Amino acid sequence: MRNSVRSIGLLAATAVVAAVPMAASAEKLKVALPQKGLWETSITIIGQSQGFFKKEGLELEILHTRGGSETVQAVLSGSVDMARSNGILGTIGGYAKGAPIRVIGASMTGAPDAFWYARADSGIKSAKDLQGKKIGFSRPGSSTHLMVLALIAQYKLDKAKAVPSGGPSGSFTQTMSKQIDAGWSVPPFRLSDIAAGKIVKVVSAASLTEIAGQTIRVNVASANSLKNKREALVKYHRAWLKALDFAYSNDMALEVYAKFAKGVDVKIARETRKVRHAAIRHWQTRPVARPGAPVQVHQEAPEGRRYQRHDRHPGEEIGYQSGAEGPAIAPGLFPRRFSWRYPWRCPTLRSTIMDGQNR
Secondary structure, X not given: XXXXXXXXXXHXXXXXXXXXXXXHOOEEEEEEEXXXXXXXXXXXXXXXXXXXXXXXXXXXXXXXXXXXXXXXXXXXXXXXXXXXXEEHHHHHHHHHOOOOEEEEEEEEEOOOXXXXXXXXXXXXXXXXXXXXXXXXXXXXXXXXXXXXXXXXXXXXXXXXXXXXXXXXXXXXXXXXXXOOOEEEEXXXXXXXXXXXXXXXXXXXXXXXXXXXXXXXXXXXXXXXXXXXXXXXXXXXXXXXXXXXXXXXXXXXXXXXXXXXXXXXXHHHHHHHHHHHHHHXXXXXXXXXXXXXXXXXXXEOOOOOOOOOHHHOOOOEXXXXXXXXXXXXXXXXXXXXXXXOOOOOEEHHHOEEOOOOOOO
């Protein structure tokens, strides 16, 4: 009996020792997520809660930034291996100055969920009332920077001033303290304040035709990370696709999101997902005849049309950047022949995404 117990103990100890290399083999990947609490950047958090990245052999280390140049700096300094949803202006700006940054994926087309608001007692009711006013955006080089410039141009607000006001929370503080006249936000933030009558929604970024078909946010990595952690980046995006599916198909994702995004309950989380899903422009791709063939992309697919698997979640660009030469404005910004699973196009940059093969 004693020998049997000893044998069982030896087997158990062997199993533990054998398990250690497996656990130790998980590769650490540092990921920057701008604007903590946004639905778009929370897909990674949702996927992490379900173990999708762990199954790919990845251990994620998350760093939250305020977006724009702060995100770019985190990538360039080596603090992170990659960053999601960074503004295209900041990315191109950094590259133009010689920064070794590379676009590895597209994150958002247009600005379907962002909006500007004003105090209820300000008298500002529409975009035309913003003439001569101070309009907030997050940080220079961010996607909201691109949005506010498009807003000023479209509504001919030549006397208005774009003012960096930080994230949704900081922008709200500056608006209510009258430092700026109009703040910016995205669901779930400020929805309860609108319902309570504290603020009024002035204009939605979805109305900005100049950027409606443009990729305004991209996923980036340093040239060094792309060289040394290429496979890990591929694994990350493979797991992220599963997380995206889960986020839109399973209500458990709403609970995870509500817990992560402070001040958000499941009801608001559900509304945020609904707004996101309904507002974003739909894209439809045609099948690729052969690996490496360009993809034809059509904006505004007919209402009610059934989308292919990768268009099931409208607007979430889950095809990945490259395969084609980089645009003339930033040659080399897009790593050649670096693509994954789906074809796509980045219309802002005039760069065609090739058939998704990990080549």
